[in-house]
Amino acid sequence: MKVIFPGSFDPVTKGHLNVIYRAANLFDTVVVGVLINQEKPALFTTQEKIEMIEELMYDYSNVTVKLFSGLLVDFVREEKADAVVRGIRNEEDFLYERQLSLLNHSLYPEMEEIFLFTDKNYSYVSSSFAREVASYGGDVSGMVTENVARRLQEKFR
Ligand code: PNS
DSSP states (O other): OEEEEEEOOTTOOHHHHHHHHHHHHHSSEEEEEEEOOSSSOOSSOHHHHHHHHHTTOTTOTTEEEEEEOSOHHHHHHHHTOSEEEEEEOSHHHHHHHHHHHHHHHHHOTTOOEEEEEOOGGGTTOOHHHHHHHHHTTOOOTTTSOHHHHHHHHHHHO
16 A cells, blocks of 8 residues: 655654654554645755755665655645554644645545544644744754754754
């Protein structure tokens, strides 16, 4: 089974990694889909986002990282993926994912989704929290890996 794990990954967090690694153990192929979103200004360039994810995937030969722009449903069709994987941290995520799912199903009714509850250690983790804490020089080691923390520090130096 081939699945897509889509997101903005600005930057990739330990919460994302937890879902990617679990998906890699469950499914034959995982495509991490990095959204190129021209509307939303990002801290990291698309190239940096990809590098950060790829350097954490050495042990997972069934994970590839790809860019996509436009609609997720079109990317899923192009990739001929069987399903989309999304992580859920809390009730807020659940409500958001439900809306996203309804919208995506209105565009592509056959699309399947698989939701994984994020590990409890990462339920407070988000890319935006990591960016904010790093911008004030705080410790982000609970939220992101060492390499990503270093890159965050460099951005705010
Ligand atoms: O990093 P995020 O915010 O969890 O990722 C959200 C993402 C990328 C899955 C969502 O914004 C998305 O699918 N965007 C692509 C454009 C699209 O399909 N829009 C319609 C649904 S919002």
